[in-house]
Amino acid sequence: MQSFYFFQHTDEPYTCIQKEPVFNAEQQFVWVDCTREDVVNRAELWQKEIYNATEIHLNEYHIRDILNIEHPCAFDAMEDYDLLIFRKLITPDDQIDSGEDALEQHDRVFGLASSPVSFIITSQALITIHEKGNHAFESYLARIFNIMNKSLEEQNKPRKLPTTPLDLALRLLNSMIDGYLDLRNPLSRRVEFWQQELLQGNRRFTKWHQLFQENLVFQQIENLCEEQIDSLQELRDEIVENYAHLKGKKRTEKQDIMLVRVDDLVSHVERIQKYTVRLSTAIQTAIDLHFSAIANQTNENMRILAIITAVFAPLTLLTGVYGMNFEFIPGLRSPIGFWVMLGVMLGCTIGLLIYFYRRHLVGRGERSVIDMLAQQHKIQHVNLLWFLDYEPIKQTMKEVEKITKLK
Secondary structure, three states: OEEEEEEEOOOOOOEEEEOOOOOOOOEEEEEEEEEHHHHOOOHHHHHHHHHHHHOOOOOHHHHHHHHOOOOOOEEEEOOOOEEEEEEEEOOOOOOOOOOOOOOOOOOOEOOEOEEEEEEEEOOOEEEEEEOOOOHHHHHHHHHHHHHHOOOOOOOOOOOOOOOOHHHHHHHHHHHHHHHHHHHHHHHHHHHHHHHHHHHOOOOOOOOHHHHHHHHHHHHHHHHHHHHHHHHHHHHHHHHHHOHHHOOOOOOOOOHHHHHHHHHHHHHHHHHHHHHHHHHHHHHHHHHHHHHHHHHHHHHHHHHHHHHHHHHHHHHHHHHHHOOOOOOOOOOOOOOOHHHHHHHHHHHHHHHHHHHHHHOOOOOOOOOOHHHHHHOOOOOOOOOOOHHHOOHHHHHHHHHHHHHHHHO
16 A cells, blocks of 8 residues: 655745655545455554544445456445546556455456456545556556656646546556457457358368357456446546535546546447447357358258259159150161150250250359359350369269269
8 A cells, every 4th residue: 555645845836746645735535445355354554544544444344346347347435535446458468467366356257357446535635446457547647747847846846646536447447448459459359260261161160169259358458348338437427426425626627628528438448349340240250150051051062952953853753754664655676766865865965054054053053143144144164064064063072982982
């Protein structure tokens, strides 16, 4: 636990910061930054330390909520302070220990984990509780220490320091939410990977379990964004209805500015939510295209089998008639009967192939619908052996050869 005291410069109208209280200057507010290690297993002692530093008496139920690592996003306004619990997605930049040796185990949903960050806001103090290794807080603390190493005259030159606890809380929230944008590229790459896996045609897709798990991750992010928007909206309502409860001593920050910052945070979360919905929709579209391609391939195979059946049906009929055991059958004893029957069978086959070809049922099935519509009706040369070069027939013949070899 560490404290930072924000005070107004004695000669200039800007904010400075120190680790220790400054008695000869007007103090604006104090920021007490804590990690969960400071609270877990020593809640009563931590409560006394907070009271000594800020004179804030925390509600017992709020302490339980802070200790609950699975607590959802929430906002609660009390007479003395406001409590905001904001769940942050654990990004690759965070160094939060979540292994077996960690102090607390995070509930991971299909590889996705989030960590609660608590803000206790008053007009004179800000108390934050977060996991050790939170990248947003570590970066902001590094910036604060860099400013503290400068002289008082140069501390507020690079960027205006916060003047109220609410201002500081919104800046920390903005730093956390901006980190969500770094997740867009990894999530997009995963969606592209699944699209390629689903729409490839050289092998069967079998990773359905993993795909459904990752699709649930997008739903989890969407639900988390919904919780964050609700809690931020409640904070905004509190600013509108009871802004005097949150203003600092100097009251330099206008209410409209705070509302604009909260609206900006909400818009950032909504952007992530909409982006997640688009990615989830893209996966669902790829799944639909996958099943459509399978259905189309099945229909294509059934069409080929139906054509083959239709071609050989007259031949089967003729051979069945002349295979009956009657003594007198026309042409049975004729010396040219066999050749006549063979010619009739060949003529039936050629006639059916020409008929199917002109009806665009054979020889043109591989072409797209656009090509078929744009094609002019011209006399085409008929390829009587088209089915030998057709890919499904080739695969079927290869499978028949394998079965024959096994026998």
